[in-house]
Amino acid sequence: MNLWKPRRGEVRSSEVGPAGEGRSAGSRLDAAGERSETGRSVVVMKFGGTSVGDASCIRKAAAIIQEASIENCVVVVVSAMSGVTDHLIEFAVKSAAGEAKRAKRILERVRKRHKRAIGALVHCRARRRRLSRKVDACLLEGERACHGVRGEMTPQAMDLISSLGERLSAPLLAAALTERGVASEAVEATEILMTDGNHGNAEPDMALTRECTEARLRPLLSRGVVPVVTGFLGATPDGVVTTLGRGGSDYSATIFGAVLDAKQITLWTDVDGVLSADPRWVAEAIAIPEICYGQAARLAFFGAKVLHPKTLRAVRNRNLPVWIRNTFASHRAGTRIDAQERRNGSGVKALATVPEAVLVEVCSGSAVETREWIQHVRAALASAAVDVYFVSRTAAESDLRIAVHGSHAVQAIAAIRKLHLPDSRSCGKAPITLDRTISVLTIVGAAAGDGSGLAKRAIDVMRRKNVGVMASAVDDSDCSFSMAVAREEMKKALVALHREFHLEAHDSKLRAGTGSECSSHGGLLEEGMLLGECGP
Numbered sequence: 136m137n138l139w140k141p142r143r144g145e146v147r148s149s150e151v152g153p154a155g156e157g158r159s160a161g162s163r164l165d166a167a168g169e170r171s172e173t174g175r176s177v178v179v180m181k182f183g184g185t186s187v188g189d190a191s192c193i194r195k196a197a198a199i200i201q202e203a204s205i206e207n208c209v210v211v212v213v214s215a216m217s218g219v220t221d222h223l224i225e226f227a228v229k230s231a232a233g234e235a236k237r238a239k240r241i242l243e244r245v246r247k248r249h250k251r252a253i254g255a256l257v258h259c260r261a262r263r264r265r266l267s268r269k270v271d272a273c274l275l276e277g278e279r280a281c282h283g284v285r286g287e288m289t290p291q292a293m294d295l296i297s298s299l300g301e302r303l304s305a306p307l308l309a310a311a312l313t314e315r316g317v318a319s320e321a322v323e324a325t326e327i328l329m330t331d332g333n334h335g336n337a338e339p340d341m342a343l344t345r346e347c348t349e350a351r352l353r354p355l356l357s358r359g360v361v362p363v364v365t366g367f368l369g370a371t372p373d374g375v376v377t378t379l380g381r382g383g384s385d386y387s388a389t390i391f392g393a394v395l396d397a398k399q400i401t402l403w404t405d406v407d408g409v410l411s412a413d414p415r416w417v418a419e420a421i422a423i424p425e426i427c428y429g430q431a432a433r434l435a436f437f438g439a440k441v442l443h444p445k446t447l448r449a450v451r452n453r454n455l456p457v458w459i460r461n462t463f464a465s466h467r468a469g470t471r472i473d474a475q476e477r478r479n480g481s482g483v484k485a486l487a488t489v490p491e492a493v494l495v496e497v498c499s500g501s502a503v504e505t506r507e508w509i510q511h512v513r514a515a516l517a518s519a520a521v522d523v524y525f526v527s528r529t530a531a532e533s534d535l536r537i538a539v540h541g542s543h544a545v546q547a548i549a550a551i552r553k554l555h556l557p558d559s560r561s562c563g564k565a566p567i568t569l570d571r572t573i574s575v576l577t578i579v580g581a582a583a584g585d586g587s588g589l590a591k592r593a594i595d596v597m598r599r600k601n602v603g604v605m606a607s608a609v610d611d612s613d614c615s616f617s618m619a620v621a622r623e624e625m626k627k628a629l630v631a632l633h634r635e636f637h638l639e640a641h642d643s644k645l646r647a648g649t650g651s652e653c654s655s656h657g658g659l660l661e662e663g664m665l666l667g668e669c670g671p
Contacts (some may be wrong), residue, residue, distance in 0.1 A: 181388035184217035190255035215300020290334035328369035408470030525608035
């Protein structure tokens with residue numbers, strides 16, 4: 136791949152429009168007649184799938200961007216239209232299975248959806264035709280990637296196909312901005328976000344990404360052009376498309392915010408911010424005004440859907456604020472995420488939920504030293520790429536209970552079986568047992584661990600509500616406490632905890648913290664049967 140290096144004075148202008156058209160509301164002419172953005176701060180704005188779900192949503196996003204561009208240099212990161220990535224993956228699976236007709240129908244639905252949006256957004260016939268051809272060319276790439284494949288897509292091919300949604304949506308949002316008189320250009324992240332070759336879960340090369348991003352985006356920003364960059368994807372230095380993992384557009388936004396030294400990053404979505412609990416289970420859930428990086432990262436790891444788990448990696452050492460705001464209620468303040476730890480009345484910030492978790496019980500045998508055994512088990516699970524929510528000892532302290540995501544159960548068991556396990560006779564039962572009927576509930580806050588007594592308080596609430604706790608764990612930084620409960624009792628447990636810690640009253644109880652940064656590391660803490668490690 137040729138990394139784009141601009142010649143002096145050059146700007147790509149595929150979506151800027153003719154001379155005099157598409158001038159940003161915040162641009163101004165300098166003495167030489169060119170637009171200058173000197174002295175204006177860079178802000179990054181990411182719009183998720185529901186925020187660009189159809190023409191009406193795209194117009195709303197464009198209006199938000201236009202307003203921000205009056206006082207700032209804006210870089211936009213965009214997701215695929217809601218549901219499109221799932222359709223593209225289904226298309227790939229059906230194609231590989233030889234179901235050509237069904238695959239074609241799926242792709243046609245994607246094509247028609249985007250062309251309907253073009254028709255509704257763009258008035259200029261020539262520009263409509265140009266965008267329509269771009270949609271056809273993009274989907275043709277997907278068809279060619281599937282050509283001749285039988286059985287299973289390679290990770291490389293799946294990355295290419297699953298990333299097409301962002302490549303389709305970015306030109307639409309850029310066109311909507313142009314229609315509003317805002318100079319804009321769609322930019323593919325394959326030009327600027329350089330990653331390793333770990334398909335499906337790539338990691339950025341921050342130094343090379345900074346170099347490419349500065350070269351490609353800074354000239355646009357200096358002339359008042361709003362770049363609309365594809366989220367979720369990147370490329371290896373030799374041009375092979377990669378993706379950052381599902382929901383990775385959040386991560387894309389913070390990567391670009393970090394390399395451009397942005398003033399702030401705003402993740403625009405369909406909720407009012409980071410919520411005190413999942414509103415599907417707790418009707419009283421509210422948006423949290425402020426939360427620190429470590430707590431937000433824990434919420435993401437333990438099931439909160441508003442953030443991709445990797446989102447904050449790129450910014451936490453820069454104290455770069457990240458806002459979560461609602462595209463459809465843009466007057467609301469949302470949630471600010473930064474390094475500052477602020478405590479509310481109870482010390483608890485929010486509850487996170489993993490509805491479909493699995494509890495693996497492993498017999499360690501009386502001759503095995505517990506801490507050493509835990510290290511062996513954790514290392515085995517890490518090598519198998521299994522997300523471990525927590526590890527707990529049984530009351531007898533001879534066995535381990537390990538909470539993992541339901542989709543990782545098979546990998547977890549296979550990894551543990553490779554260890555030297557005691558036989559059934561020494562254990563008195565099977566060396567490994569599995570409970571697929573649990574959910575994991577996690578309390579996150581400035582003092583959610585056992586040192587504050589909140590862990591005991593949570594267990595007491597469960598006892599009063601007759602909710603059985605099969606296992607529990609607390610991390611040594613005192614920022615989270617997790618419990619495994621029966622899935623059928625998850626909602627009752629969540630509602631009870633939310634009320635116990637008065638999380639519906641965040642606004643009235645929020646007060647300034649001590650100025651400390653929330654810890655972002657985990658470790659082991661032993662207290663009775665509590666023993667755990669923080670995920671992120």
